[in-house]
Amino acid sequence: ILNVEQSPQSLHVQEGDSTNFTCSFPSSNFYALHWYRWETAKSPEALFVMTLNGDEKKKGRISATLNTKEGYSYLYIKGSQPEDSATYLCAFPASGTYKYIFGTGTRLKVLA
Protein backbone atom coordinates (compact mmCIF):
# COMPACT_ATOMS: atom_id res chain seq x y z
CA ILE A 1 0.00 0.00 0.00
CA LEU A 2 1.48 3.34 -1.06
CA ASN A 3 1.65 5.88 1.74
CA VAL A 4 2.64 9.53 1.92
CA GLU A 5 3.61 10.97 5.28
CA GLN A 6 4.05 14.56 6.34
CA SER A 7 5.68 15.97 9.43
CA PRO A 8 5.11 17.72 11.64
CA GLN A 9 1.30 17.54 11.72
CA SER A 10 1.13 21.10 12.99
CA LEU A 11 3.39 23.87 14.13
CA HIS A 12 3.26 27.39 15.41
CA VAL A 13 5.99 29.87 14.52
CA GLN A 14 6.52 33.53 15.22
CA GLU A 15 6.27 36.08 12.45
CA GLY A 16 9.67 36.42 10.80
CA ASP A 17 10.83 32.89 11.66
CA SER A 18 11.85 30.53 8.91
CA THR A 19 10.42 27.05 8.96
CA ASN A 20 10.37 23.82 7.01
CA PHE A 21 8.40 20.63 6.83
CA THR A 22 8.78 17.22 5.27
CA CYS A 23 6.88 15.00 2.89
CA SER A 24 7.96 11.34 2.63
CA PHE A 25 6.81 9.22 -0.27
CA PRO A 26 7.61 5.84 -1.89
CA SER A 27 10.92 6.21 -3.73
CA SER A 28 10.31 3.43 -6.25
CA ASN A 29 8.53 4.24 -9.52
CA PHE A 30 8.64 7.96 -8.83
CA TYR A 31 6.68 10.14 -11.22
CA ALA A 32 6.08 13.53 -9.57
CA LEU A 33 5.44 15.18 -6.22
CA HIS A 34 2.97 18.03 -5.75
CA TRP A 35 2.84 20.65 -3.00
CA TYR A 36 -0.39 22.54 -2.24
CA ARG A 37 -1.28 25.37 0.06
CA TRP A 38 -4.74 25.09 1.57
CA GLU A 39 -6.31 27.95 3.46
CA THR A 40 -9.45 27.36 5.48
CA ALA A 41 -12.66 27.66 3.41
CA LYS A 42 -10.70 27.87 0.14
CA SER A 43 -9.55 25.45 -2.55
CA PRO A 44 -6.14 23.80 -2.28
CA GLU A 45 -3.79 25.94 -4.37
CA ALA A 46 -0.92 24.38 -6.29
CA LEU A 47 2.53 25.55 -5.20
CA PHE A 48 4.96 23.25 -6.96
CA VAL A 49 5.15 20.17 -9.13
CA MET A 50 8.53 18.50 -8.57
CA THR A 51 9.74 15.90 -11.02
CA LEU A 52 13.54 15.67 -11.05
CA ASN A 53 15.80 14.38 -8.29
CA GLY A 54 17.67 17.35 -6.83
CA ASP A 55 15.05 19.79 -8.10
CA GLU A 56 14.66 23.01 -6.18
CA LYS A 57 11.73 25.30 -6.90
CA LYS A 58 10.96 28.72 -5.50
CA LYS A 59 7.92 30.96 -5.32
CA GLY A 60 8.58 34.14 -3.37
CA ARG A 61 9.55 33.16 0.17
CA ILE A 62 8.53 29.53 -0.32
CA SER A 63 10.84 26.94 -1.80
CA ALA A 64 10.91 23.17 -2.10
CA THR A 65 13.54 20.52 -2.68
CA LEU A 66 13.22 16.94 -3.85
CA ASN A 67 15.16 13.75 -3.19
CA THR A 68 13.62 10.92 -5.19
CA LYS A 69 16.27 8.35 -4.24
CA GLU A 70 15.43 8.54 -0.55
CA GLY A 71 11.80 9.56 -1.03
CA TYR A 72 11.42 12.94 0.60
CA SER A 73 10.71 16.56 -0.22
CA TYR A 74 11.18 19.59 2.01
CA LEU A 75 9.11 22.76 1.89
CA TYR A 76 10.78 25.88 3.29
CA ILE A 77 9.19 29.18 4.22
CA LYS A 78 11.60 32.05 4.81
CA GLY A 79 10.50 34.90 7.09
CA SER A 80 7.03 33.53 7.83
CA GLN A 81 4.13 35.96 7.74
CA PRO A 82 0.65 35.57 9.26
CA GLU A 83 -0.77 35.16 5.74
CA ASP A 84 1.34 31.99 5.37
CA SER A 85 -0.94 30.33 7.92
CA ALA A 86 -2.51 27.40 6.09
CA THR A 87 -2.30 23.65 5.71
CA TYR A 88 0.46 22.53 3.37
CA LEU A 89 -0.32 19.29 1.56
CA CYS A 90 1.87 17.08 -0.55
CA ALA A 91 0.44 14.64 -3.08
CA PHE A 92 2.01 11.80 -5.00
CA PRO A 93 0.64 10.78 -8.38
CA ALA A 94 1.51 7.11 -8.32
CA SER A 95 3.43 6.00 -11.40
CA GLY A 96 1.48 3.72 -13.71
CA THR A 97 -1.84 4.81 -12.22
CA TYR A 98 -4.19 7.74 -12.50
CA LYS A 99 -4.55 8.23 -8.76
CA TYR A 100 -3.03 10.66 -6.29
CA ILE A 101 -2.09 9.86 -2.74
CA PHE A 102 -2.15 12.74 -0.29
CA GLY A 103 -0.26 13.27 2.92
CA THR A 104 -2.03 14.29 6.12
CA GLY A 105 -0.84 17.87 5.70
CA THR A 106 1.16 20.19 7.94
CA ARG A 107 -0.98 22.84 9.62
CA LEU A 108 1.09 26.02 9.99
CA LYS A 109 0.07 28.91 12.22
CA VAL A 110 2.20 32.05 12.08
CA LEU A 111 1.75 34.23 15.13
CA ALA A 112 2.01 38.00 14.72
Add this chain to the structure above:
Amino acid sequence: EPEVTQTPSHQVTQMGQEVILRCVPISNHLYFYWYRQILGQKVEFLVSFYNNEISEKSEIFDDQFSVERPDGSNFTLKIRSTKLEDSAMYFCASNGERHGETQYFGPGTRLLVL
Protein backbone atom coordinates in the same frame (compact mmCIF):
# COMPACT_ATOMS: atom_id res chain seq x y z
CA GLU B 1 -8.11 33.45 -14.36
CA PRO B 2 -10.05 30.25 -15.10
CA GLU B 3 -11.15 28.28 -12.07
CA VAL B 4 -12.91 25.09 -11.14
CA THR B 5 -16.37 25.64 -9.70
CA GLN B 6 -18.55 23.31 -7.64
CA THR B 7 -22.20 23.34 -6.64
CA PRO B 8 -23.75 23.22 -4.18
CA SER B 9 -21.33 24.48 -1.55
CA HIS B 10 -23.27 22.60 1.15
CA GLN B 11 -25.75 19.75 0.95
CA VAL B 12 -27.68 18.09 3.74
CA THR B 13 -29.47 14.86 2.91
CA GLN B 14 -31.16 11.94 4.60
CA MET B 15 -29.50 8.54 4.67
CA GLY B 16 -30.55 6.49 1.66
CA GLN B 17 -31.18 9.49 -0.58
CA GLU B 18 -29.37 10.11 -3.84
CA VAL B 19 -27.15 13.16 -4.21
CA ILE B 20 -25.49 14.67 -7.24
CA LEU B 21 -22.48 16.89 -6.77
CA ARG B 22 -21.63 19.13 -9.68
CA CYS B 23 -18.33 20.48 -10.93
CA VAL B 24 -17.34 22.64 -13.87
CA PRO B 25 -13.65 22.01 -14.59
CA ILE B 26 -11.41 24.43 -16.45
CA SER B 27 -12.58 24.35 -20.04
CA ASN B 28 -9.51 23.06 -21.91
CA HIS B 29 -8.54 20.50 -19.28
CA LEU B 30 -8.61 16.81 -20.12
CA TYR B 31 -8.23 15.00 -16.77
CA PHE B 32 -10.85 15.21 -14.03
CA TYR B 33 -10.83 13.93 -10.48
CA TRP B 34 -13.01 13.61 -7.41
CA TYR B 35 -11.59 13.52 -3.91
CA ARG B 36 -13.12 13.57 -0.49
CA GLN B 37 -11.96 14.51 2.97
CA ILE B 38 -13.75 13.16 5.99
CA LEU B 39 -13.32 15.56 8.91
CA GLY B 40 -9.95 15.09 10.56
CA GLN B 41 -8.69 12.62 7.96
CA LYS B 42 -6.54 12.71 4.83
CA VAL B 43 -7.75 13.83 1.44
CA GLU B 44 -8.69 10.59 -0.34
CA PHE B 45 -8.69 9.92 -4.05
CA LEU B 46 -12.04 8.64 -5.36
CA VAL B 47 -11.86 8.54 -9.14
CA SER B 48 -10.09 9.92 -12.20
CA PHE B 49 -11.76 10.45 -15.56
CA TYR B 50 -10.26 10.93 -18.99
CA ASN B 51 -11.59 10.72 -22.52
CA ASN B 52 -15.13 10.21 -21.27
CA GLU B 53 -14.38 7.21 -19.15
CA ILE B 54 -13.09 6.31 -15.72
CA SER B 55 -9.32 5.85 -15.86
CA GLU B 56 -8.91 4.80 -12.22
CA LYS B 57 -11.04 4.40 -9.13
CA SER B 58 -10.25 3.72 -5.51
CA GLU B 59 -11.67 1.00 -3.33
CA ILE B 60 -13.98 3.64 -1.81
CA PHE B 61 -15.62 4.18 -5.21
CA ASP B 62 -18.03 1.26 -5.10
CA ASP B 63 -21.28 0.66 -6.98
CA GLN B 64 -22.98 3.44 -5.02
CA PHE B 65 -20.82 6.00 -6.79
CA SER B 66 -20.86 7.07 -10.42
CA VAL B 67 -19.41 9.91 -12.46
CA GLU B 68 -20.53 11.52 -15.65
CA ARG B 69 -19.51 14.27 -17.99
CA PRO B 70 -22.89 14.71 -19.65
CA ASP B 71 -22.38 17.82 -21.77
CA GLY B 72 -18.67 18.49 -22.17
CA SER B 73 -18.57 21.06 -19.38
CA ASN B 74 -20.12 19.60 -16.22
CA PHE B 75 -18.51 16.73 -14.34
CA THR B 76 -20.83 15.13 -11.80
CA LEU B 77 -20.45 12.71 -8.92
CA LYS B 78 -23.57 10.77 -7.98
CA ILE B 79 -23.99 8.86 -4.75
CA ARG B 80 -26.98 6.58 -5.21
CA SER B 81 -27.94 5.77 -1.65
CA THR B 82 -26.06 7.87 0.85
CA LYS B 83 -24.74 6.47 4.09
CA LEU B 84 -23.79 8.35 7.25
CA GLU B 85 -20.12 7.68 6.50
CA ASP B 86 -20.40 9.53 3.17
CA SER B 87 -20.46 12.79 5.13
CA ALA B 88 -17.35 14.62 3.98
CA MET B 89 -16.02 17.50 1.92
CA TYR B 90 -15.96 16.50 -1.75
CA PHE B 91 -13.48 18.19 -4.07
CA CYS B 92 -13.34 18.18 -7.82
CA ALA B 93 -10.05 18.85 -9.61
CA SER B 94 -8.84 19.04 -13.18
CA ASN B 95 -5.57 19.26 -15.02
CA GLY B 96 -4.45 19.90 -18.56
CA GLU B 97 -2.83 17.53 -20.99
CA ARG B 98 -1.14 14.92 -18.83
CA HIS B 99 -1.88 13.13 -15.59
CA GLY B 100 0.65 14.36 -13.04
CA GLU B 101 0.54 18.01 -14.09
CA THR B 102 -0.59 20.78 -11.76
CA GLN B 103 -4.11 20.11 -10.52
CA TYR B 104 -6.65 22.87 -10.01
CA PHE B 105 -9.18 22.29 -7.27
CA GLY B 106 -12.71 23.51 -6.82
CA PRO B 107 -13.88 24.99 -3.50
CA GLY B 108 -15.58 21.76 -2.45
CA THR B 109 -19.07 20.61 -1.50
CA ARG B 110 -19.67 19.82 2.14
CA LEU B 111 -22.05 16.87 2.30
CA LEU B 112 -23.81 15.98 5.52
CA VAL B 113 -25.81 12.77 5.66
CA LEU B 114 -28.29 12.52 8.53
